[in-house]
Amino acid sequence: MRSYLRGSPLALHRLERLAAALGEIAGSPVTLTRPNEEAHGDYATNVALATVKEHKRPPREVAEELAARVVELPEIARAEVAGPGFLNLWVTDAFLSEGLAEIDDAFGAGFAETPERVQVELVSANPTGPLTIGSARNGAYGDAVARLLRFAGHDVTREYYFNDSGGQMDKFRESVEAWRRGEEPPADGYVGAYIGDLAKLDGDPVPHMLREIEESLERFRIPIDSWQRQTVIENEIADAIAGLDTYEEDGALWARTSAYGDDKDRVLVRSTGEPTYFAADAAYIRHKLNGYDRAIYVLGADHHGYVARLKALAAMYGASPDRIEILIYQLVHLTRGGETVRMGKRSGNVVFLDDLVDEVGVDAARWYLVNRGPDQSLEIDLDLASEKSAKNPVYYVQYVHARIGGIFREVAEGADINPVPAQPLAPEERELIKRLLEFPDIVREAVSKRGPQGVPVYAIRLADGFHRFYHEHTVLTAKGGDAEPFRLALIGATRTVIARCLDLVGVLAPDRM
């Protein structure tokens, strides 16, 4: 079910205004849905069923009464009652034309009721090696959420947090040093060809590794706005601990997180006097709360145990738990010819993000990674990866953009473009416009659920609508007669919405294919 009644009353688009007008008549908010079956109208509402308790009358009777009244609206061509009390509606060509006329680059944008400064922390893999496929999903998902939030009107910063000190980084540096001396890597050290590559460069390998990571992310179209070093955060640990609810026991300093929703208390300072990683978490969350209205973590399912303790930290600092969001995505499983492949950076048995991009390309990879919900685990068969890429629906969607680009290359400068049709709309034209008008609600739902998968799913349906229209009708005058100005407006709007869908998931919109 889709609600067309929420959002800023100042920027209601055509469909929302229709729902509002229907709501006036019904006396309660009206939600419109797009029925799958043609026989159920252009739009349908269950308002008579939803209000059955208030009316204390049979829903069909209420629906019949509404049907008689809503046909008075200029937008409504026909209204029918169906099933237990659904109200099916057919809209006029004029209504669809008005909706089409409203589509521009800002269509569906800027609906955030209170724009916020939002930090999305994503990837944050330690620079002990190149990014792996595991980070690919984190990046594709987190970046899509960031793009959606920005489109909604928020001020979004993508932050990458990395460890630049500590045991793991020491081991990494020692592994490179050992290679330079021609020795075996230390126990539990890092191996792999990339260690040898780093050994050829001078000085600390960490900055080199970071630059390589940044290049991989840029290639994957994830722009990082802020790089946060752990050593900077660690300097704030003492202040951070001072603001927490703590106690000493067994020579260690504990945070009383169990009083704030966590299932147990957590050690901040070990009996050895060393702060734990959790102490850095506390300092970092404090840092985030000071700088942003909302801080979003993007974490793999293997970190879901962190949710309660991070929220507990925020609560101890007196912040609303809503200001901290932890988005969990299920892990990526690798297979090769059906066999599970275990990945480990230390074992050298890894598939890098760059390998995936080399194999299938950025567009196919990002589409594949974001096309399913974050709660759904995901399998990548390395043997089938390139084959799957050729069959990736992303090309079906991009092809819409390329076809429209081809038409506009043939259009003369200053050609007449008019969203008002010169003749009654063809079925394919009506279907395409209705699909376009759904877009704002698709985005709104994707944002509120923090689930970008609705965008690619919608884009495929929109592409369906376009390809059918394209197949059935000719746009340009030589073959299309006086329909050209309207059809140019229609495909122009389609190009705008398709390009937006692709942009929101970090995929290019090509003019030629």
Added chain:
RNA sequence: GCGCCCGUAGCUCAGUGGAAGAGCGGCGGCCUUCUAAGCCGUUGGUCGGAGGUUCGAAUCCUCCCGGGCGCACCA
């Protein structure tokens, strides 16, 4: 044992209170046309199982079965 996530078409998955869907695969058609990376037809489901709430459940609640991931004074 406890916690989180998942179970929908042959395969990969959308859909989270309103009238069961897509892609791929299978089968059969359509290029003298602004791009056939396209279009059309067809094949395909006890929505893991059992109860419950509701006018209405794939969707919410309880239990069971199956799978993934977690339960550190590691990072």
